[in-house]
Amino acid sequence: MPLPPLVSKLPDVGTSIFAVMSQLAAECGAINLAQGFPDYDPPQVLTEALARHATTPGHQQYAPMPGLLRLREQISRKTALLYGVTPPDPDTEITVTSGATEALYAVLAAVVRPGDEVLVFEPAYDLYGPAIRLQGGVPVYVPLRLPDFRPDWDLVAAALTPRTRLVLLNTPHNPSGAVLTADDLRTLGRLLENTATLVLSDEVYEHMVFDGRQHRSARQEPTLAERSFVLSSFGKTYHATGWKVGYCVAPPQLTAEVRRVHQFITFAVSTPTQHALADILADTSLYTTLPGFYQRKRDQFAALLHATGFELLPTQGAYFQLARYQQLSTTDDVTFARYLTREAGVAVVPVSAFYHDGRDHGLIRFCFAKRDETLVAAATRLRSPR
Structure with a gap:
């Protein structure tokens, strides 16, 4: 047959x-x-570190599922230093992933259920919609205003419903390069304050902001921090997109759900690569x-x-x-x-x-x-x- x-x-x-x-x-x-x-x-210091760890005994086997502890500790210090927030707990709030792409997919797979709505600002990176739909979710597209690609918060408020499971942010924004402000994040925080809606904040271009602006992370807005998955990418930061290493920072309850999925997608990220990144992350001048x-x-x-x-x-x-x-x-x-x-x-x-x-x-x-x-x-x- x-x-x-x-x-x-x-x-x-x-x-x-x-x-x-x-x-x-x-x-x-x-x-x-x-x-x-x-x-x-x-940076040469990074490729040299990778070469060193690629031949270090024991560094060719699986890393711990959440990521090497020494790398997660460095991520915690970096997050606190950059954003003036309480250092996230390396044990319960940080997960190293196979690029921000895997982190994003793991978040969506962990929390989006069939019929759930996810607000997506358009134009949007082309991964977002299909990844939502694969979980049975419903993308709800909210257009950004042209030509400055700013959110219209009245449109966002109108789009929020009891079925809104997640709001997906991207700042600095791909493709426009627009950057959300502290006022933007406060406004979104007020809109979500009395809801169960979560936030996925894609911040992979966090170190690329111009003309004296400061990147504002969802972790800096208290109402958002308690409900946000914040994603970043070493590939973007260190000009190594082919290395596919990123991470997700989220409160313990949310991190636990990400890890439930992450362990069945990639389980663990390349061990020597994680060691190399841990070696150089303390050098703040590189970012x-x-x-x-x-x-x-x-x-x-x-x-x-x-x-x-x-x-x-x-x-x-x-x-x-x-x-x-x-x-x-x-x-x-x-x-x-x-x-x-x-x-x-x-x-x-x-x-x-x-x-x-x-x-x-x-x-x-x-x-x-x-x-x-x-x-x-x-x-x-x-x-x-x-």
């Missing part, structure tokens, strides 16, 4: 736009400013210098694009630059992104990919986490399409 057709859980979901554009870039020999990864190496490092790249890239016809939107954080292209083309953003990749030799991401319904605002996203020579070469191609 032939196997009946498999019924997909995500029949409307194809290959990620980031993988699609990266593949097209490779096929066309284009400079890849689409996918969000640096083209430079992690406190990142705002200036990336602000310089943002400003350099903006200057390079000045004469290209792109209209650049303000970027407060992260390492992405949104741009309008209407002076150059009247096509939709997907068509224009493919044109740039094929004809100009520079791959970008159409921002409609960050909307569940493919809404097109005529925007594309560049990643400027690249070497100076890469940015110069990309700008040269954009000024003179081949």
Whole structure:
């Protein structure tokens, strides 16, 4: 008897736009400013630490399921130092995960039940919606205001219902680079104060904020801290996205639920990698210098694009630059992104990919986490399409 057709859980979901554009870039020999990864190496002290621990006896076996204690202790100190909060308990409030992606999925799998609603601000990273739906949850999309991508808290209040299980934040925001303020977090705290709604705060770009701004973490707002899962990423912080190491900080009751799921997804993260990160995490200069490092790249890239016809939107954080292209083309953003990749030799991401319904605002996203020579070469191609 032939196997009946498999019924997909995500029949409307194809290959990620980031993988699609990266593949097209490779096929066309284009400079890849689409996918969000640096083209430079992690700090040498980190790669040297990894090489050292890769040959240390006993460091090739499973790490403890929640992560190495020495790494969790360093994360606790870093969290308290940066945000002026009580150090989270390494034993009960910190879990090391296989990237922030696994942490996010583990949170959703742990707390979202069939029929639960999850508020998602759009545009949104394309993982959020499918991961919610795989748990039987219902994404409820709340649009951010353009052109500054600020939350409309009246819309948020109207979207909250007794079925709202979780509000998903992302600050600094991908793709726009917008940064939530202390007032934003206080407002959300007031809206949730007398509810059982939880918060998942994706803060992987926490060290990339510009023009004197400060990243505000959900852990700094008391009403949110007691109900929040806060995610971060060593891959983003140390230019090592391929290492896939992140972590989740949450109160003990919430951490217990994350770990119930985490142990059955990856169980434990690479042992020598965790040792290497624990070795260098006390060196605060490796991340406190990142705002200036990336602000310089943002400003350099903006200057390079000045004469290209792109209209650049303000970027407060992260390492992405949104741009309008209407002076150059009247096509939709997907068509224009493919044109740039094929004809100009520079791959970008159409921002409609960050909307569940493919809404097109005529925007594309560049990643400027690249070497100076890469940015110069990309700008040269954009000024003179081949």
